[in-house]
Amino acid sequence: MLRDITLGQYYPVDSPVHRLDPRTKILLTMLFIIAVFLASQLYLYVFILGFLSLSVYLSRLPARMIIRSIRPMRILLVFTFILNLFFGTGETALLRIGPVIIWQEGLLNALHFTLRLVFLVMGSSVLTLTTSPVTLTDGLETLASPLKVIKFPAHEMAMMMTIALRFIPTLVEEADKIMKAQTARGADFTSGNLMARARAMVPLLVPLFVSAFRRAGDLAMAMEARCYHGGEGRTRLHVLKIGRGDYIAYLAMAALYVLLLLPRWL
Amino acid sequence: MTDIAHLVCDQVTYRYEPQAEPAVKDISLVIPRGQFTAILGHNGSGKSTLAKLLNGLFLPSEGRITVSGMDTREEKHTWDIRQAAGMVFQNPDNQLVATRVYDDVAFGLENIGVPTEEMPPRIDEALRLTGMAEYADRPPHLLSGGQKQRVAIAGILAMQPQALILDEATAMLDPQGRKEVFDTVARLNREQGITVVWITHFMEEAARAQRVMVMDHGAMAMDGTPREIFSRVEEVRALRLDVPPMTKLAHLLIARGIKAARDVLTVEEMAREVKRLCPSCWKN
Numbered sequence: 001m002l003r004d005i006t007l008g009q010y011y012p013v014d015s016p017v018h019r020l021d022p023r024t025k026i027l028l029t030m031l032f033i034i035a036v037f038l039a040s041q042l043y044l045y046v047f048i049l050g051f052l053s054l055s056v057y058l059s060r061l062p063a064r065m066i067i068r069s070i071r072p073m074r075i076l077l078v079f080t081f082i083l084n085l086f087f088g089t090g091e092t093a094l095l096r097i098g099p100v101i102i103w104q105e106g107l108l109n110a111l112h113f114t115l116r117l118v119f120l121v122m123g124s125s126v127l128t129l130t131t132s133p134v135t136l137t138d139g140l141e142t143l144a145s146p147l148k149v150i151k152f153p154a155h156e157m158a159m160m161m162t163i164a165l166r167f168i169p170t171l172v173e174e175a176d177k178i179m180k181a182q183t184a185r186g187a188d189f190t191s192g193n194l195m196a197r198a199r200a201m202v203p204l205l206v207p208l209f210v211s212a213f214r215r216a217g218d219l220a221m222a223m224e225a226r227c228y229h230g231g232e233g234r235t236r237l238h239v240l241k242i243g244r245g246d247y248i249a250y251l252a253m254a255a256l257y258v259l260l261l262l263p264r265w266l
Numbered sequence: 267m268t269d270i271a272h273l274v275c276d277q278v279t280y281r282y283e284p285q286a287e288p289a290v291k292d293i294s295l296v297i298p299r300g301q302f303t304a305i306l307g308h309n310g311s312g313k314s315t316l317a318k319l320l321n322g323l324f325l326p327s328e329g330r331i332t333v334s335g336m337d338t339r340e341e342k343h344t345w346d347i348r349q350a351a352g353m354v355f356q357n358p359d360n361q362l363v364a365t366r367v368y369d370d371v372a373f374g375l376e377n378i379g380v381p382t383e384e385m386p387p388r389i390d391e392a393l394r395l396t397g398m399a400e401y402a403d404r405p406p407h408l409l410s411g412g413q414k415q416r417v418a419i420a421g422i423l424a425m426q427p428q429a430l431i432l433d434e435a436t437a438m439l440d441p442q443g444r445k446e447v448f449d450t451v452a453r454l455n456r457e458q459g460i461t462v463v464w465i466t467h468f469m470e471e472a473a474r475a476q477r478v479m480v481m482d483h484g485a486m487a488m489d490g491t492p493r494e495i496f497s498r499v500e501e502v503r504a505l506r507l508d509v510p511p512m513t514k515l516a517h518l519l520i521a522r523g524i525k526a527a528r529d530v531l532t533v534e535e536m537a538r539e540v541k542r543l544c545p546s547c548w549k550n
Contacts, residue, residue, distance in 0.1 A: 134365055166365045169407040215360045222361035225323055225353040226421065227345050227377040235379050237372035237389075 009069075011129045016245055017059035018130045022139025024246040029127045031253050036119045038260045042108070045115050047259045051252070052122055059130045069125035070118055077114055084110035135238075137161045142240055155231030163219070171212060178207050272429060272461045273297040273320055273351070278329035280315055288327070289315040291484040299428070302455045302462045304472035304492075307481035308506040313465050316481065317433040320463065321351040334428060349378055351429040352422030356437050358414035359407075367393070367409070367417050368402040374425045385424075392424035395458070396450050412443025416450055423454070429461035430454065436466065444468070469496075469510040473531040480505055497529040512536040 012018075017025075032051070039045050056066050070077065090105030131139070141158035148154055179189060182203050189200050274297070280290040290312045297303055307313040318324045319331055322338040333351050336343040352374075355361050364370035371389045380388070393399040396416040406414055415435055422430065430451060436444040448471055455462045464475060472478050478495045480488040482505045488495050496502065496513045508514070516530040516539065524543060530536050540547065 134369070162365065163363060166363060166406065169405070170359055173407070215357075218355065218357055218360035219363070221318075221323060222353075222355050222418075223363060223373075225321060225348055225355075226374040227348050227425070228373075229345070229377065233379045234376050235382055235385075236376055237369060237382065237385050239382050 009128055010132045011061055011065060012132070013060050015058060015060040015130070017055055017126070019245060020249055021240050021242050021246050022131050022135045023143050023240060024242065024249055025127050025131055026139050026143060028249055028253055029124055032123045033120055035256055035260055036116050036123070038257070041263060042111060044260055044263065045119070047256060048119055051256045052119065052126070055126055059126060061126070061129055065129060066122050066125055070121050073117065073121055077117055080117060081110045081114045084113055133165050134162060138238055138240060167215070171208065174211060175204065175208055178204055270298050271296045272299040272334060273463070274332045276330045278319060278326045278331055280319055280324060281327045289484050290319065293486050295479070295486065295489070297461060297463065299461055300455070300459045302452070302476045303464065303479060304475035304477070305463060305465045305479045305481060306467065306472050306507055308467070311481040312484035313481045314433050317353065317431050317463065317465050320431055321353050322347045323353070345378065349425050350427055351431055352425060352427040354415065354418050354422065354430065354432045354435045356434040358411045358418065358438060361418050362406040362414060365405050367398065367404050367406060370406060370417060371421045371424050374421050378425060388424045388426070392420040395423055395454065396420040410443060411439045412446040415439065415443070415447045419447070419450060427460065429463065431463045433465050434467070436468065436471065448474070469508050473510040480507065492531055493529040496531060
């Protein structure tokens with residue numbers, strides 16, 4: 001059962017959005033998040049929804065995957081809505097139920113915050129669903145590399161992420177093996193209260209950590225034997241290139257900003 | 267100039283700690299270009315340490331090691347030496363870095379600064395030579411042990427080394443994987459003229475090398491052709507090693523008074539011996 005976990009939530013199909021440069025996608029996601037906060041009127045969310053729908057359509061993602069992405073957030077969403085609805089103050093009362101007053105401003109706030117959260121999560125899901133973790137890492141490394149002047153270890157971070165991605169399946173497999181070995185000797189991982197279960201994890205975690213450290217030592221030796229010596233003087237197999245699709249994507253984002261900001265100027 | 271001596275150890279001693287008992291003691295050896303050398307030895311005999319000395323992962327405490335004339339102690343040669351003498355380790359899981367076979371083979375090339383456009387042909391060639399071309403897009407954790415080791419070998423081949431050092435590369439593999447890896451390396455040695463140092467504790471693998479060295483307590487105990495080494499059964503046994511199964515069988519026959527040759531190594535040779543000793547037992 002531990003075996004069939006998937007890494008991240010990458011949805012591998014070929015689409016114009018999948019083919020975008022990862023840097024473009026990361027920057028556009030950031031810009032999209034800012035755009036969500038720029039929507040000052042409720043009707044402006046239509047443009048945001050339009051932009052999101054267009055990118056989901058172009059990325060050939062099943063719409064239900066995007067909708068499902070807010071599921072882990074549902075409790076937070078409900079709380080945000082209720083808190084804003086009942087605990088705001090305002091001038092126009094909409095509804096009076098005993099001592100509780102629902103204000104128009106409260107309702108507006110509640111809608112604003114809830115919609116923002118929904119779009120925030122959906123927008124970043126488009127990024128993680130259309131970009132493989134390795135490509136994402138490549139993009140982050142390149143985007144962060146100007147920070148090297150302030151000694152930010154961009155290359156090392158990216159290498160750590162790649163190695164983590166490479167070793168997650170290996171370690172999961174190993175955890176599975178250790179679990180079976182301990183079960184065969186009478187360990188019980190599935191019954192008892194929370195404390196008992198947490199304690200039962202110790203004979204699983206200790207060998208797993210010991211082995212992970214051994215692997216790390218071996219891997220470091222193997223990497224050195226293959227001439228790894230940090231990011232300096234290193235070339236790359238995958239060179240990121242900004243193409244036509246990327247320019248179109250930036251233009252679309254610019255259009256969204258114009259639509260959102262126009263009402264403020266008019 | 268073609269230098270015949272490829273890997274040279276000159277009175278090499280190595281200690282893990284300054285005061286500790288040396289793991290490698292006063293070893294001098296010359297491995298010529300293109301030779302397939304097997305190094306045998308029981309656990310703790312220093313054979314792995316010797317392997318790591320040969321490509322500069324460890325530096326000798328005393329003595330000198332040269333790879334194609336480059337001294338491993340000179341820092342300016344470190345990366346050239348590691349590129350020239352590639353190394354494959356025992357655990358197939360702990361030496362692949364990338365999440366895709368193709369990207370892993372590129373890892374070494376990225377490290378030595380090969381221009382991007384030169385990478386694909388070198389990667390394709392390395393994958394072809396190891397028979398892994400059809401697995402280029404697979405993630406390493408879905409491969410068998412033997413396949414992972416062949417990817418590791420491909421990653422080194424792409425760097426165009428002159429020597430391959432394999433430190434018990436088949437120890438964790440099943441018989442099928444062991445055969446795959448050994449045959450791949452033997453073919454690279456034969457067809458590409460790559461010098462091979464094959465560290466193992468499988469006698470039947472050592473029997474197929476051109477030269478066998480036996481290490482004991484950090485020192486070189488025996489050095490010769492497999493035939494010379496394995497015909498000295500008592501000496502090999504005294505070093506807590508076994509002889510190849512067919513050599514063992516030949517010696518059992520000799521003990522029973524049958525005049526078999528003492529230096530039989532392979533099944534084919536044994537079949538020939540049986541045919542010679544007892545033509546009538548041989549049907550078809």
